[in-house]
Amino acid sequence: MRYYGNKTKLLPFIERVVKNTGINGTSNFVDLFSGTCSVGRHFKQLGYTVVANDTLEFSYALSKTFIELNEQPSFKKLKRELCTSDNQGIFDYLNSNKNYQEGFIYKNYCPNGGRMYFTDDNALKVDTNRTLFNEWKNAEIINELEYYYLITSLMRGINLISNVSGTYAAYLKRWDKRALNPLVLEQVAIIESKNHNKAYKQDANELVKKITPDILYLDPPYNSRQYASNYFLLELIAEGWFDKEPEIYGETGMRKYDHQKSDYASKNKALNALEDLILNSTKSQCILLSYNNEGIIPTYAIEQTLSRIGTVPTHCEDHKRYRSINQTKDDLQRTVEYYFKNNAA
Ligand SMILES: C[S@@+](CC[C@H](N)C(=O)[O-])C[C@H]1O[C@@H](n2cnc3c(N)ncnc32)[C@H](O)[C@@H]1O
Structure with missing residues (x-):
């Protein structure tokens, strides 16, 4: 999925760092800022018990599906309806349904509403499907x-099918x-697992007080772009x-998003937020933090913060800068992986 900060390309690197910890593959892996769930999915596939968390609802939907679901849902009542x-029959129905229902997206986010995020036809499809899912949920059919x-x-x-260059800011x-x-x-596609994998939608700094991860993976926003505004749609x-x-x-x-602003994307608040998080992570055996070398918290401040409760070997990997489709320059950025052994655990 196109998502700013998506770690799919860095998975081999992150896996190498995790393997170096010596913590085995059935342990508890917490992906505290899960976004598209790319990291949590990878470690679920490797056999870890995974917890995924993010403050955004669409990310929660992804982690309910990719992390918490361990097999294809049965859709028993919906199939009867x-x-x-079989489940494919449900998707055949959804894709051939021409009984369109006009809704908020058709009213506002396609040429009919004066904007060009979707074609009129696709906006009607979004409305129709989204409305149906709501009706089925309310009627307890799903x-x-x-x-x-x-x-x-x-x-x-x-x-x-979104007519955007990467994010939804325009x-x-x-x-x-x-x-x-x-x-x-x-x-x-669902990753099969016998483990009790779990999705949360909470502020990372609150959730961290309630969990005891073997491996705590942190991938917070590292610049001042708010995810809630960039992916508002x-x-x-x-x-x-x-x-x-x-x-x-x-x-x-744009939809109002004040209630979803992240401290990690604020120059004034990011370091305090990270310090608070680290100081409340003392039950984690080991912490891995991905952070960009051009992020709003300077490298020396991160190392100082982490060294307050442990030792901090770092691993670096250069990678191409995130590109939206209307940019052409491929300049390198560095993601630093701070592997951090918690002395307090
Ligand atoms: C760099 S992205 C994570 C990308 C993810 N690793 C992936 O591969 O897709 C950071 C995520 O942190 C979430 N976030 C920001 N502040 C948060 C907070 N205080 N608690 C939980 N999640 C937060 C954002 O919504 C965003 O999805």
Whole structure:
């Protein structure tokens, strides 16, 4: 999934660092700032018991699906409702359903509403599917995990047809080729596991006080871009608009996100937030922190903070700067992996 700070390309590097800790593959791995869940998924696949957490609802949907679900949902009642015998029948229904319902997305985020995030037809499909999922959940035709599985499928479909250059902070003024494709929902591959894997949607600094990870993986925002604003449209669709229509403003149709601002993306608050987190992580056997060398907390301050409760060998990996599709320059950035053995645990 296109997501700023997504660690998919760094997984071999992160795995190497984790293997160096000597903590074995059935241990408890906590991905505290999980985003797209790329790291949690990888370690679930390797056999770890994984906890994933993020403050955003669309990320919570992904972690409910990729982390908490250990097998394909049965969709027992929904299959009966749609008279189909297998899960693919549900997706065939969703993709061929022309019984469109106009909703908040058609009203605001396509040419019909004066913006170009989606084509009119795709906006209607988003509304129709999202409304159906809500109705099925309220009528108890689907359970919570089935609901989040469908939201995940919708998020992945939307990711492929959004007319944006990477984030949703603005839409493109001309149609990108990918945005002209129809929205398609597909089944989601689930990583099978016998472990009790768990998804949370909490502030990392609060959750960390309640858990005892063997490995605590930290990948906080490292610059002042707020994820809640850059991905506001995914968040709006994941949360829905059914109880109260969101207030939106400006040319981009941004939704208010004050309640979701992260201290880690604030120059004045980031270091305090990290210090508080580290000082409350003393129950973790080992902490791994990914941070960019150009991040808002300077390297010396991170090392000082971590060394307050342990020893800090670091591992570095250079990688290409995150590029949105309208940028062309491939300059290098460095992600530093601070592997940190907790002396207090
Ligand atoms: C760098 S991204 C993580 C990327 C992730 N590792 C991946 O591969 O997709 C940082 C994430 O931290 C989340 N976040 C920011 N502040 C947070 C907080 N206080 N508690 C929990 N999550 C937070 C953001 O919503 C964002 O998804």
